[in-house]
Every structure is written in C-alpha cells, then in structure tokens.
Amino acid sequence: MKTPVANALKSRKTPRQARSLVTVEAVFEATIQVLLSEGMHRLTTTRVADRAGVSVGTLYQYYPNKQSLLYAVLERHLRRVAEAVALACRQQHQQALASMVRGVVTGFVDAKTHDEEESRALYLVAAELNAVDLVRDASKRMLAVISSMLATAPDATFVDLPVASFMFLSAMVGPTRAVLEGGAPTTVRQALCEQLVILCDAYLRRVASPRDAAV
Amino acid sequence: MKTPVANALKSRKTPRQARSLVTVEAVFEATIQVLLSEGMHRLTTTRVADRAGVSVGTLYQYYPNKQSLLYAVLERHLRRVAEAVALACRQQHQQALASMVRGVVTGFVDAKTHDEEESRALYLVAAELNAVDLVRDASKRMLAVISSMLATAPDATFVDLPVASFMFLSAMVGPTRAVLEGGAPTTVRQALCEQLVILCDAYLRRVASPRDAAV
Amino acid sequence: MKTPVANALKSRKTPRQARSLVTVEAVFEATIQVLLSEGMHRLTTTRVADRAGVSVGTLYQYYPNKQSLLYAVLERHLRRVAEAVALACRQQHQQALASMVRGVVTGFVDAKTHDEEESRALYLVAAELNAVDLVRDASKRMLAVISSMLATAPDATFVDLPVASFMFLSAMVGPTRAVLEGGAPTTVRQALCEQLVILCDAYLRRVASPRDAAV
Amino acid sequence: MKTPVANALKSRKTPRQARSLVTVEAVFEATIQVLLSEGMHRLTTTRVADRAGVSVGTLYQYYPNKQSLLYAVLERHLRRVAEAVALACRQQHQQALASMVRGVVTGFVDAKTHDEEESRALYLVAAELNAVDLVRDASKRMLAVISSMLATAPDATFVDLPVASFMFLSAMVGPTRAVLEGGAPTTVRQALCEQLVILCDAYLRRVASPRDAAV
DNA sequence: CATGAATGAGGTTTCATTCAT
DNA sequence: TATGAATGAAACCTCATTCAT
Numbered sequence: 069m070k071t072p073v074a075n076a077l078k079s080r081k082t083p084r085q086a087r088s089l090v091t092v093e094a095v096f097e098a099t100i101q102v103l104l105s106e107g108m109h110r111l112t113t114t115r116v117a118d119r120a121g122v123s124v125g126t127l128y129q130y131y132p133n134k135q136s137l138l139y140a141v142l143e144r145h146l147r148r149v150a151e152a153v154a155l156a157c158r159q160q161h162q163q164a165l166a167s168m169v170r171g172v173v174t175g176f177v178d179a180k181t182h183d184e185e186e187s188r189a190l191y192l193v194a195a196e197l198n199a200v201d202l203v204r205d206a207s208k209r210m211l212a213v214i215s216s217m218l219a220t221a222p223d224a225t226f227v228d229l230p231v232a233s234f235m236f237l238s239a240m241v242g243p244t245r246a247v248l249e250g251g252a253p254t255t256v257r258q259a260l261c262e263q264l265v266i267l268c269d270a271y272l273r274r275v276a277s278p279r280d281a282a283v
Numbered sequence: 284m285k286t287p288v289a290n291a292l293k294s295r296k297t298p299r300q301a302r303s304l305v306t307v308e309a310v311f312e313a314t315i316q317v318l319l320s321e322g323m324h325r326l327t328t329t330r331v332a333d334r335a336g337v338s339v340g341t342l343y344q345y346y347p348n349k350q351s352l353l354y355a356v357l358e359r360h361l362r363r364v365a366e367a368v369a370l371a372c373r374q375q376h377q378q379a380l381a382s383m384v385r386g387v388v389t390g391f392v393d394a395k396t397h398d399e400e401e402s403r404a405l406y407l408v409a410a411e412l413n414a415v416d417l418v419r420d421a422s423k424r425m426l427a428v429i430s431s432m433l434a435t436a437p438d439a440t441f442v443d444l445p446v447a448s449f450m451f452l453s454a455m456v457g458p459t460r461a462v463l464e465g466g467a468p469t470t471v472r473q474a475l476c477e478q479l480v481i482l483c484d485a486y487l488r489r490v491a492s493p494r495d496a497a498v
Numbered sequence: 499m500k501t502p503v504a505n506a507l508k509s510r511k512t513p514r515q516a517r518s519l520v521t522v523e524a525v526f527e528a529t530i531q532v533l534l535s536e537g538m539h540r541l542t543t544t545r546v547a548d549r550a551g552v553s554v555g556t557l558y559q560y561y562p563n564k565q566s567l568l569y570a571v572l573e574r575h576l577r578r579v580a581e582a583v584a585l586a587c588r589q590q591h592q593q594a595l596a597s598m599v600r601g602v603v604t605g606f607v608d609a610k611t612h613d614e615e616e617s618r619a620l621y622l623v624a625a626e627l628n629a630v631d632l633v634r635d636a637s638k639r640m641l642a643v644i645s646s647m648l649a650t651a652p653d654a655t656f657v658d659l660p661v662a663s664f665m666f667l668s669a670m671v672g673p674t675r676a677v678l679e680g681g682a683p684t685t686v687r688q689a690l691c692e693q694l695v696i697l698c699d700a701y702l703r704r705v706a707s708p709r710d711a712a713v
Numbered sequence: 714m715k716t717p718v719a720n721a722l723k724s725r726k727t728p729r730q731a732r733s734l735v736t737v738e739a740v741f742e743a744t745i746q747v748l749l750s751e752g753m754h755r756l757t758t759t760r761v762a763d764r765a766g767v768s769v770g771t772l773y774q775y776y777p778n779k780q781s782l783l784y785a786v787l788e789r790h791l792r793r794v795a796e797a798v799a800l801a802c803r804q805q806h807q808q809a810l811a812s813m814v815r816g817v818v819t820g821f822v823d824a825k826t827h828d829e830e831e832s833r834a835l836y837l838v839a840a841e842l843n844a845v846d847l848v849r850d851a852s853k854r855m856l857a858v859i860s861s862m863l864a865t866a867p868d869a870t871f872v873d874l875p876v877a878s879f880m881f882l883s884a885m886v887g888p889t890r891a892v893l894e895g896g897a898p899t900t901v902r903q904a905l906c907e908q909l910v911i912l913c914d915a916y917l918r919r920v921a922s923p924r925d926a927a928v
Numbered sequence: 929c930a931t932g933a934a935t936g937a938g939g940t941t942t943c944a945t946t947c948a949t
Numbered sequence: 950t951a952t953g954a955a956t957g958a959a960a961c962c963t964c965a966t967t968c969a970t
Binding site for chain 1: 323457464
C-alpha cells in the first residue's frame with residue numbers, strides 16, 4: 069500500500085513504552101529548536117540528538133534517516149496550517165463573502181504568525197527536496213475546503229471555482245511569506261491581515277457573479 | 284558599506300581577457316545545468332567544474348567559494364526579473380492604472396516563465412542561507428520602481444504607496460510561485476497572467492483614491 | 499583445557515525448561531533463515547531475535563554474543579556432516595576399499611547437499627574469523643574416523659595413513675564446495691557423487707599397498 | 714556496456730599524473746598489508762589510508778568504495794593464479810598426460826603458496842559477498858585452458874572434457890585450500906605437490922580413454 | 929594561469945550490547 | 950525471566966578547498 073520511498077520517510081516504530089513517547093517528542097522538539105537556533109545547514113542528526121538529550125542511536129530508532137525527521141516537522145506544521153484554514157472555512161459556510169474572506173485570512177495569518185520563527189525555518193526545510201509533494205498535498209486539502217466554503221456563499225457564485233480558490237489561497241500565501249521572510253516595511257507587517265482581506269475580497273468580488281443579479 | 288562576509292561572496296576577479304569571459308560564463312551555465320539535472324544537494328564544485336569543462340582550480344579562481352557561485356547565479360536571475368519589472372514600469376509611467384497593472388504583470392510573468400526550469404531551480408538556491416538578503420534587495424528595487432510608476436498614475440493616488448506596492452508585488456509572486464512549483468490546476472497555468480491582472484487591478488483600485496473625485 | 503576466549507563462545511546456559519528449549523531452537527533456526535534471506539553482512543542480532551519472535555534481550559540470555567550464535571550454528575552443521583561421515587565410516591569397517599569410498603563419499607555429499615542453502619550460507623559463516631578452529635576440529639574428527647576405517651580395509655594398507663586420509667577428505671571437499679558455490683557445469687552437479695568416487699578411489703588405490711601381494 | 718553495479722566496483726579514475734600512480738599503488742599494497750596484519754574484520758578504509766600514508770579522501774578518489782578495493786586485490790590474486798595455470802597449460806600442450814598433470818599442479822601450487830599469507834587472507838575476502846562471480850570467472854578461464862591442454866594429450870582422450878577439467882581443477886583446489894587454512898598434518902604440507910600429482914593423475918587416467926588402445 | 933591530486937573535518941548511519949522496568 | 954529502549958563507538962563516505970606542479 070505504501071511505496072518504499074514513502075515508507076523511508078515515515079517514523080520507524082510506534083513506541084510502546086511511556087519512555088519512548090517522551091523520547092520521540094523530545095527528538096521532535098529538538099529538531100525544531102536546532103532548526104531555529106542553528107539554521108538548516110547546521111542541522112545534523114548528532115546535534116539534534118544532543119539537544120534532545122539522547123544518543124544518535126536512539127534518534128535513529130524512531131526516524132530512519134534525517135529526511136524523515138524534517139518530514140515529520142514539516143508535516144505537522146502544514147497540517148496545523150491546513151487545519152486552521154479548514155476550521156475557518158467550516159465556520160464560514162453560508163456566510164456572506166466578506167465574512168468568509170475575513171475569516172479565512174485571519175485563520176491563515178494567525179496560524180502562520182503564531183510561531184513566526186518556526187514558519188520561517190520551515191520554508192528552508194520545504195526547500196530540501198522531496199518535500200514538494202507534502203506542500204502540494206497541504207495545498208490540495210486547503211483548496212478543497214476553500215472551494216466547499218465558497219460554493220455556499222449566499223451572495224456570490226464562481227464560474228471557475230478551482231481557479232478562484234487557487235488564486236485566493238496563493239494570494240494569501242505570497243504577501244504572508246514575503247512578510248515572514250523579512251522583506252516588508254513595518255507598516256505592512258502590522259496591516260498584513262487587513263491588506264490581505266482587501267486583496268482577496270477585491271479579487272473574489274471581481275470574479276464572482278452575483279447570485280441573483282435581478283433583485 | 285559592505286561587510287567582509289559580503290565581500291567574500293563577490294566574484295574574485297573581474298575578467299578582462301576573452302578566455303576568462305568564456306570560462307566564467309561556462310562555469311555559470313554549468314552551475315544552472317547541474318542544479319537542474321542533479322538538484323541542489325548534489326551540486327558540488329567539482330561537478331560544476333566538470334560540466335563546465337574546466338578544473339576545480341580554475342573555478343576557484345573566479346569564485347572564491349561555492350556560495351559566491353550560487354550568489355552569482357541567483358543574483359543574475361533576480362536582476363533579470365527586476366530589470367524586466369523596471370522596464371515595464373518605466374514604459375507605463377503616466378499610463379492609466381489598468382495599463383500599468385497589465386504591463387507589470389506581463390513583464391514579471393514573462394521573465395519568470397521564460398526559463399521555468401531555471402526559476403524553479405533558483406527557489407532552492409534562494410533557500411540556501413545567506414541569500415535572503417539578495418532576494419530582499421531585488422524586492423526593494425522592484426518596490427522602488429513600482430512605487431515610482433504608481434505615483435504617476437493619472438487616475439489614482441495611493442495613501443500608503445509603500446504598502447500598495449508591496450502588496451502588488453507579493454500578490455504577483457505568490458500565485459506565480461505556486462504555479463511554478465507545480466501545485467496548480469492546469470487551468471490556472473494557462474490563465475495565470477489574466478488572473479494576476481484581475482487580482483492586482485482589483486486590489487489597487489480598492490486602495491486607491493481617485494485623483495480628482497470631483498471631475 | 500579451554501581458554502576463556504573459547505568459553506566466551508559457548509552458549510550461556512544449558513536450558514532445562516521446555517520454554518527455554520523452544521526459545522533456543524527458535525533463535526537457532528532464525529539465524530539460519532536470516533543468513534539465507536539477508537546474507538551474512540545483514541545478519542544482526544536484532545533481526546535474528548525478531549525473526550525468532552523473541553526480544554534481543556532474550557537472545558542474549560542464551561548466547562552471550564553474536565559470535566557464539568554463529569559458532570553454535572556452524573558447530574551443529576559441522577557436527578552433522580562429521581557424524582554423517584563417521585556413520586558411513588563405521589558401516590564400512592572391514593569392507594572392501596571400493597565399498598568404503600562409495601560409502602563415505604555418498605554420506606558426505608548427502609550431508610552437504612541435504613540442505614544446500616544452509617551449506618552455502620555456512621561457508622560465509624566459517625569465513626568469519628575465529629571459526630577456522632571449528633572447521634579444523636571437525637576435519638580432525640573426520641580424519642580420525644576415516645583413518646580408522648581405512649586401517650581395516652582387507653584389500654589395502656596405507657604407508658602414510660594420515661596423508662591418505664587427508665587427501666581423501668579434502669579431495670571430496672574441493673569439488674563439492676565448487677559445485678555448491680555455483681561454478682560448476684550442470685553435468686558435474688549431476689555426476690558429482692560418481693565423479694568423487696572415481697577420484698578418491700583412483701587416488702587411494704594408487705597410494706595403497708596391496709595387503710598380501712604375495713598370496 | 715558496463716552495468717552500474719559492475720562500475721561501482723571498478724576503480725574510479727585513471728590517474729594521469731605520476732603522483733597518482735604511486736598513490737594508487739600504495740593504497741593497493743596497504744590493503745593487502747592491513748588484511749594480513751589486522752584481518753578482514755579490522756580492515757577499514759581509514760586504516761588502509763593510514764597505512765598507505767594518504768588521507769581517506771585520496772583513497773576514495775581511486776576506489777569508489779571499500780568493496781572495490783577488495784575486488785581489486787582479489788582480482789589481481791586470481792588473475793595471477795589463473796595466469797600461472799594458463800602458462801603451465803600452454804607449456805604442456807602436446808605433452809604426455811603425466812607431464813601435463815605435473816606441470817599444472819606445480820604451477821598452481823607454486824602460485825598459491827608463493828605468498829601464502831596473501832592466499833590465506835584472500836579466502837576471507839572472497840567470502841565477502843559479490844566476489845563469487847570473480848572467483849567463478851577465474852575458474853572459467855582456468856577450466857578453458859585446462860580443457861584446451863587436455864585435448865592435445867597424445868596418450869589420452871576424454872569423453873566428457875568439461876567434467877574432467879572441472880574435477881582436475883577442483884581436486885587441486887580442495888587439498889591446497891585445506892593446507893593453507895591450516896588443517897593439514899605437516900607431512901602433507903611438504904608432500905602436497907606430490908600428492909596432488911598422484912590424485913589428479915590417478916583420476917584423469919581413470920576417466921580417460923587411451924587414444925589408440927590397439928597400438 | 930590552469931590543473932587535479934590531496935586533504936580531513938564532519939556528516940550519516942549501523943549494530944552489538946546493556947539494563948531498568 | 951523477558952522485554953525493548955537506550956547507548957555510543959566506529960564504520961563508511963563526501964566535498965569544499967588548497968597548493969605543488
């Protein structure tokens with residue numbers, strides 16, 4: 069069912085003893101810590117193990133190789149963001165378009181800026197090849213929930229829902245990423261959320277057909 | 284103005300002889316080729332030299348270290364994109380906002396998709412630490428020319444020009460990057476330019492104050 | 499008589515309980531299975547324990563280290579072969595030389611080819627250092643019984659019995675090993691036994707003095 | 714033309730400078746020395762490099778991995794033995810069977826015992842998997858030259874030449890190996906050559922048909 | 929100037945073995 | 950007694966960089 073490649077990136081064993089759970093969590097957190105404090109190119113398995121307070125061998129009992137470690141970290145991050153978006157979308161079903169936009173943008177930006185350092189670090193992790201598919205998967209899931217939501221807007225319909233959803237999502241991602249990576253004037257940082265609401269709302273209204281034009 | 288570190292990343296010598304120019308260009312192209320065919324993590328100085336048909340030693344005569352090589356490659360790419368944007372902006376001075384948006388978007392997307400493979404490869408290079416500032420520099424230059432242009436729009440003024448420019452630029456970048464990295468439905472790929480025009484135009488109109496409301 | 503080193507390779511305890519016997523046997527069989535399925539260099543104590551359905555810890559209760567495990571396996575194999583030869587030799591006491599040769603060759607080849615895979619695997623185990631003496635011991639035992647047997651031949655005596663026995667045995671071993679290791683034409687595989695009989699019989703007759711030449 | 718696997722075991726580059734030749738030879742010799750002084754299981758690439766007086770990196774410039782190093786050593790040994798046999802065979806073309814046997818046995822035993830230590834060490838190397846084919850190749854070459862030679866015997870013909878050659882060769886190998894591995898009485902060591910002549914001669918005569926029985 | 933052999937620190941990964949539970 | 954998590958020394962191998970030729 070699972071390809072060998074995919075398996076190679078999965079965690080190696082499911083810990084049975086309580087001790088293991090602590091260890092596996094410690095390694096996980098240590099990975100993020102090293103990532104933040106040392107940077108991607110100084111993240112070595114030995115350093116991670118040290119920071120986690122375990123031996124390298126122990127690390128390798130739970131993660132078959134370095135990549136699987138990064139996968140796990142990235143995966144959780146993407147899952148959290150995707151879940152934040154999904155939650156916002158569910159809450160906005162049937163709401164007015166304006167409300168939808170505000171809700172989703174807020175959810176997304178909050179998730180991304182909640183732990184800014186982590187977000188920033190993970191851009192580098194994602195760049196480490198073989199992670200492209202993880203990002204794609206997360207995108208797909210987010211696009212799905214966004215589409216579902218938009219379809220229920222009482223005041224707008226979309227001729228090409230996939231395209232509208234894609235533009236909505238990636239229009240949020242672009243400026244957010246730019247802000248996190250540091251190329252933005254301070255004024256933008258503060259107004260990011262508001263500006264994104266304007267951006268996305270303006271776009272969606274432009275591509276939407278009013279649901280009952282006549283009235 | 285420049286730190287020693289920054290200097291270490293500059294090319295070692297400015298080639299004056301024809302032979303050198305050929306060599307330096309060969310190494311340059313070889314870097315991109317290796318990047319595309321082998322991926323970031325298999326890009327080694329030896330491999331680049333081999334592909335370029337020179338010895339490692341020669342490579343090191345023009346680039347003091349690996350990073351400077353990547354810097355050079357990334358720098359040229361960013362410069363080209365920035366120049367494309369700058370050119371478009373200059374051509375659109377004094378034009379109507381709609382024309383500005385279309386012109387800049389087209390210029391940007393063309394530059395990015397002109398050599399798609401190269402663009403994709405360079406996202407990975409940029410992720411390699413110490414390159415963040417290069418991206419920031421390019422952004423700044425683009426923001427400057429965009430701001431200049433927008434300031435001349437006959438049919439719109441912007442209360443917060445920096446923010447407007449930033450959002451304009453990063454709103455273009457987001458979807459373009461998503462498309463290049465492969466997570467986009469085919470329909471978007473084809474309509475990218477058009478959609479970006481809609482997105483940016485809609486945004487800018489929303490944040491613009493009409494220049495002479497009275498007339 | 500036994501050095502401490504030698505002792506270190508003995509099994510740790512003589513199992514008295516039924517449970518232990520089952521365990522010890524399971525580990526034993528698992529070793530051979532892993533050897534065959536994974537090869538010598540992938541034979542790890544953990545893998546053996548897994549295959550045996552016990553924990554590593556348990557394995558180490560019966561075998562103090564990896565070498566002792568391999569020793570045990572090799573030892574049993576050699577013992578079986580030696581016993582087969584010994585049995586054949588005892589049965590051939592007082593028989594004619596021709597009968598002796600056929601009996602011993604048949605016994606040896608049968609023992610070796612009975613589980614061909616196992617035999618092949620064990621050549622690798624034997625190559626693992628410190629096992630040379632085991633092979634030597636087995637050889638000595640076989641030489642002893644062969645000598646005893648040959649001494650009772652009614653139709654031949656041997657001036658140098660040790661040399662004759664040694665050549666007899668190693669002449670059997672050579673081609674058999676070559677066949678098992680796969681470098682033999684198919685025709686040899688089929689005729690191995692017959693050819694060995696010819697080889698050994700021819701040799702022994704050449705070095706034998708007829709028992710009563712005069713009469 | 715060459716499979717990737719085969720290539721992985723070849724030497725990595727053909728040295729162009731005189732310096733390289735010295736290095737590559739030093740590494741080669743160091744491998745044998747380490748093999749003899751430390752044994753197979755203590756042969757590490759680092760140790761070999763140390764003994765050769767170069768760095769590990771240098772070693773890896775010429776041999777892509779540890780196996781290729783062992784391959785090279787084993788290959789040379791087998792080639793030498795095969796060549797010794799080939800030479801002996803060529804010299805014995807058209808000679809009487811007795812002369813052939815003596816010539817080949819002498820050539821083989823001399824080659825094997827010329828550097829006993831090396832021979833002994835290489836049995837362990839050969840056991841290291843993936844070398845089986847090398848041994849097989851050497852066997853094939855030897856079988857070919859032996860067959861060619863036997864076919865020219867003026868006083869004997871062989872119904873099944875391949876089988877006869879195989880038995881001849883492996884009958885030499887068996888006792889020789891046993892002697893080298895140390896399980897032989899001293900008397901055999903001294904008489905090995907003579908005994909092998911008897912063994913092989915006796916065998917070949919038994920399976921040969923006289924060329925012109927009548928005359 | 930060009931070459932490419934040499935360097936060696938440093939990275940990833942394995943696995944025999946121990947010991948607290 | 951059985952378990953299996955933890956250990957960590959040690960193995961293999963890479964690659965940016967230097968420097969004698």
